[in-house]
Amino acid sequence: MNLHATPKKGWEMTQEDFSKFLYWLNPDRDRAGEIYEKIRHRLIRIFVSRACTSSEELADETINRVVRKVQEIADTYVGERIPYFIAVANKVHLEFLRKKPVPQTPPVLESSVWAEAEYDCLEECMEHLTPRSRDLVLAYYREEKHEKISLRKQQADKLGIPLNALRIRACRIRAKLESCVIDCLRQRTVV
Secondary structure, eight states: OOTTOOOOTTOOOOHHHHHHHHHHHOSSHHHHHHHHHHHHHHHHHHHHHTTOTTHHHHHHHHHHHHHHHHHHHTTTOOSOSHHHHHHHHHHHHHHHHHHSOOOOOOOOOOHHHHHHHHHHHHHHHHHHSOHHHHHHHHHHTOSOHHHHHHHHHHHHHHHTSOHHHHHHHHHHHHHHHHHHHHHHHHHHHHO
16 A cells, blocks of 8 residues: 555545545544644644745645545554654655755855845845735844744734744745845846
8 A cells, every 4th residue: 555645637535535534533523623623733834844835735735645545545544643644744745845946056156245145135035025024024033042932922922823823924935035035146146
């Protein structure tokens, strides 16, 4: 049995598939819903910890693959469910890494010129962010050690979101900034 199999192209989840999946998690539908939410949240945390910019999408892809596989294994599977999800998530992560384009590093410039170019590009890219995103990322990366942790908790409370949701938002904004800075530096070295 290949628990990492990619869903066949053209397969679409039906309500019956999802109901069988929930039953596999727990025969009590309310409890199954709670388990589903906990598993999804844990998968997102796993992908965030691996610096994936599309953590929610990867978590959903993992769940979709498990839903599809449950149709075959539900009657014979014995054991905890979460290790199965994590094994599938590992495969999804490896596929993500293989598909992820590797950014080309711009040619090396003299260090002081390079540092100035990086700073200028970062400033330019920060201007492209919405004020809300700019404020979020600036506050998120402010301070060091314990002060940083405390500040992030305060920031999450102020926004009315869990700390993990704040991490995801900051990670996505940072990924956009990194991509923008690389593009900007590439353009400057071509000119």
